[in-house]
Amino acid sequence: MNLDIYTEEMSKSIWDKAFFMDKIPGAKCVIDFGCADATLICMLGELFPSVDFYGYDISHELLKIGLTRLSKAPTNVKSLYDGAGLTGLIERVKRSYKPEEICINFSSVLHEVFSSSQSGKAAIKRLISELKPKYITIRDMYFHEGNRSGMRYVQGPVDMVNKYQPHLKDFEAIYGSTKQAKNLIHFLMKYQWKNNGWETELNENYFAWTIEDFEQLVEYNYTVVFENYYQLPFLTESWKDMFYIPNIHTHAQFILRRD
Numbered sequence: 001m002n003l004d005i006y007t008e009e010m011s012k013s014i015w016d017k018a019f020f021m022d023k024i025p026g027a028k029c030v031i032d033f034g035c036a037d038a039t040l041i042c043m044l045g046e047l048f049p050s051v052d053f054y055g056y057d058i059s060h061e062l063l064k065i066g067l068t069r070l071s072k073a074p075t076n077v078k079s080l081y082d083g084a085g086l087t088g089l090i091e092r093v094k095r096s097y098k099p100e101e102i103c104i105n106f107s108s109v110l111h112e113v114f115s116s117s118q119s120g121k122a123a124i125k126r127l128i129s130e131l132k133p134k135y136i137t138i139r140d141m142y143f144h145e146g147n148r149s150g151m152r153y154v155q156g157p158v159d160m161v162n163k164y165q166p167h168l169k170d171f172e173a174i175y176g177s178t179k180q181a182k183n184l185i186h187f188l189m190k191y192q193w194k195n196n197g198w199e200t201e202l203n204e205n206y207f208a209w210t211i212e213d214f215e216q217l218v219e220y221n222y223t224v225v226f227e228n229y230y231q232l233p234f235l236t237e238s239w240k241d242m243f244y245i246p247n248i249h250t251h252a253q254f255i256l257r258r259d
Contacts, residue, residue, distance in 0.1 A: 014043060016232065017107045019253050021048060023226055027135060028101040029093060031056060033124065034109025038066030038073075038080060045077035052096075054082040056089060058120075080084045085124055090130050099258075102133035108139045109203035114209035121217060122185060134258050138214070139188065142252035143182050143207040144229040167194055170202055182207060185248060188239060211254055218256075226255035 017040050024030075028051055032041045035055030045053050054074060057063055066080050081089040093102065104127055128136070143230035168178065171187045178184040186206055193201040211224065229249040 014040060016251075017139050018044060018047075019139060019228075019233040020103070020105065020135075020226075020255055021051075023255055024103045024135045024137065026100060027103040028052060029054070029097040029219075030103045030105055031089070031127070031131075031133075032098065032105045032107065033127065034106065034112070035066065035080065036062045038063075038069045038077070040107060041077055042069050042073040047076045049074060049076055051076065051079045054089060054093065055083075056086070056123075083119070083123070086126065090127065093131055099132040102131055103137060104128065104131070104133045105133040105137045108141070109140045110138060110209050110214060111206050112204060114213060115205040116203075121238045125217050125219070128217070132220060132258065136218075136254075136256040136258075138211075138252075138254040138256075140211075140252065141206040141207075141250060142229065143185065144249040144252060146229065147181055147185065147248050164191065164194075167198065168190060170198075174202065181248075185250060189235070189250060192238075211252075215256075221259040222256040223259055224254055225252070225257045228253040 021044060030041070030044070030051055031054045032038075035054050035057050036059065038055050041053040041055050044051070055063075055066060057066070057080070060082060063082055070077060070080060079089075079092070084088050109120075113124065126237075127133075148222055167190075168187065171190065172178060172183075175183050175186060178187050189206055190198075190201050211227075215222065229252050231248060231250045235250060
């Protein structure tokens with residue numbers, strides 16, 4: 001996979017990923033779990049100088065890029081940590097902030113964790129258990145059950161999608177027929193990676209989790225105080241031109257607050 005292309009694609013939705021910052025009153029510390037190359041926290045650091053930002057990711061390639069960004073970031077963008085540094089991150093945050101001042105953010109990472117990473121689940125459980133953050137914010141790809149009612153809309157483009165072999169054949173061998181709304185949406189989301197990292201993206205289940213699955217990882221009582229289901233604007237335009245598909249939900253945003 002070309003990391004330059006990958007990070008450029010991820011940056012297309014950067015403002016969408018920042019949705020939570022005006023909805024977490026009292027937060028002084030944001031931990032971005034799955035921070036990748038730190039683009040999000042460096043941008044937020046510029047916009048919110050009274051909040052401290054930390055990044056955590058297991059990809060050393062992306063963290064290497066992130067450390068370069070950090071050298072030019074404001075001082076409230078504190079540090080990046082890898083998998084081996086989880087204990088250090090927890091200890092540093094515990095020393096510096098009260099639980100009521102902490103937010104843990106999960107942006108485009110939970111589908112990866114629930115798709116294939118037991119160690120990722122363990123890290124999430126440990127962070128939340130030890131830090132007891134006031135807020136948990138989530139933005140990710142998500143299949144909303146309301147999409148099923150739109151099945152009549154998505155059956156039409158199947159014949160067009162069938163032209164996109166062998167990618168469609170690869171996909172259906174793993175996930176099943178694209179005559180199902182969930183699978184067709186899933187395939188179209190993956191298809192944008194056909195020329196960059198197709199094999200990696202193919203085996204990553206974008207719809208691997210639900211908010212209920214996530215809540216089972218959480219030891220304390222959290223209440224969902226914000227939820228939003230939507231389609232990314234650049235997907236809307238692309239799909240309208242290629243497949244004539246209306247605005248079907250592909251993503252979700254959640255904010256959980258500790259009771």
